[in-house]
Amino acid sequence: QKEVEQDPGPLSVPEGAIVSLNCTYSNSAFQYFMWYRQYSRKGPELLMYTYSSGNKEDGRFTAQVDKSSKYISLFIRDSQPSDSATYLCAMSYSNSGYALNFGKGTSLLVTP
Amino acid sequence: DADVTQTPRNRITKTGKRIMLECSQTKGHDRMYWYRQDPGLGLRLIYYSFDVKDINKGEISDGYSVSRQAQAKFSLSLESAIPNQTALYFCATSDSRAYQPQHFGDGTRLSIL
Numbered sequence: 001q002k003e004v005e006q007d008p009g010p011l012s013v014p015e016g017a018i019v020s021l022n023c024t025y026s027n028s029a030f031q032y033f034m035w036y037r038q039y040s041r042k043g044p045e046l047l048m049y050t051y052s053s054g055n056k057e058d059g060r061f062t063a064q065v066d067k068s069s070k071y072i073s074l075f076i077r078d079s080q081p082s083d084s085a086t087y088l089c090a091m092s093y094s095n096s097g098y099a100l101n102f103g104k105g106t107s108l109l110v111t112p
Numbered sequence: 113d114a115d116v117t118q119t120p121r122n123r124i125t126k127t128g129k130r131i132m133l134e135c136s137q138t139k140g141h142d143r144m145y146w147y148r149q150d151p152g153l154g155l156r157l158i159y160y161s162f163d164v165k166d167i168n169k170g171e172i173s174d175g176y177s178v179s180r181q182a183q184a185k186f187s188l189s190l191e192s193a194i195p196n197q198t199a200l201y202f203c204a205t206s207d208s209r210a211y212q213p214q215h216f217g218d219g220t221r222l223s224i225l
Contacts, residue, residue: 008152032213034213036216041218041219041221042218042219043116043202043216043217043218043219044155044202044216045216046213046214046215049213088154088155090155099145099157099160099170099171100155100157100214102154102155102156103154104152104153104154105154
């Protein structure tokens with residue numbers, strides 16, 4: 001079983017919708033949680049970075065971590081066509097040398 | 113200009129050839145990483161380096177080698193390329209202070225025939 005699981009989608013929503021993206025993980029030692037956005041033919045771009053459980057908000061994006069359930073989420077409010085991309089969750093723990101464990105990514109399409 | 117620059121952006125080569133992918137950064141970060149990305153498998157770590165004298169194997173290092181020529185430069189080599197090394201390769205960097213997230217280049221698309 002891979003340590004980080006993420007539904008690959010694709011997920012298609014109309015413009016303006018609230019998008020919910022999720023990852024589950026099996027290793028309770030993970031402490032640092034990130035969301036990256038990747039456009040076609042580009043590298044992953046850091047969106048959100050959190051440490052420990054709780055919520056973090058940045059503009060239209062909210063990252064949520066539930067360590068008791070080993071579950072993280074990214075919410076996108078008022079979604080725009082420019083949000084169409086692949087979203088990757090990633091996580092790490094200090095003993096790993098800060099190497100990141102990635103989910104496989106969820107493909108999101110926001111239609112006008 | 114990009115903070116993390118990878119060259120070449122695209123490369124097509126033949127089985128058995130030696131290939132070098134290069135990464136340079138202007139972010140001043142000590143830590144550098146090489147990942148490969150395959151459809152359905154996500155991003156997997158090949159090698160990482162915490163400073164010029166420190167090189168560590170990642171999850172899938174077999175068939176690859178690296179060289180950290182300077183703080184700002186980290187190259188990945190395929191000594192004898194094989195078709196299943198066809199993938200997208202990404203370089204990333206991070207600061208050495210208490211955990212800092214990684215920042216990625218735009219990748220090299222490598223095809224081995």
